[in-house]
């Protein structure tokens with residue numbers, strides 16, 4: 006049964022809402038900005054409402070399967086790890102875009118929100134905001150895909166430090182490792198560019 010739940014969670018993550026909303030608004034997100042099929046490029050192409058809707062749906066496809074399975078008591082212990090990683094992996098390896106998915110940031114926030122009742126999402130969001138301010142202070146407002154990717158991954162390392170300091174349970178630390186590994190994979194192109 007666990008295999009079925011993992012498959013459903015992966016399938017949920019693979020639904021490319023921002024990309025599809027972009028098509029509905031007559032934009033191919035692959036040609037916008039850095040080409041990522043996510044909410045930020047949807048916002049750039051089609052405006053605030055479209056972008057916010059895309060980010061919300063990409064968040065929910067990670068949040069809902071994990072929250073429902075955890076809330077129903079269907080999964081517990083280490084079984085949480087593949088369930089939590091599945092939506093993030095689904096977004097990064099979606100069959101709907103020939104297995105070339107997106108960066109998986111919005112879905113990561115959704116999964117962590119379900120796993121920790123929004124605590125880690127809040128910590129991560131504050132961390133990313135502080136890193137952004139620091140980088141902008143150093144680089145004077147200019148940004149790059151590589152710099153953005155470095156902030157995403159470095160921010161996750163700070164989150165790990167927080168989790169260790171707060172003695173989070175072992176299965177959540179394994180969730181962190183699984184999701185971090187997918188984020189490294191989903192940002193690999195940013196480190197090849199430039």
Ligand SMILES: O=P(O)(O)OC[C@H](O)CO
Nearest residue numbers: 043044045107108109110
């Ligand atoms: O990480 P994604 O693919 O959900 O996209 C979210 C943002 O657009 C990333 O810039």
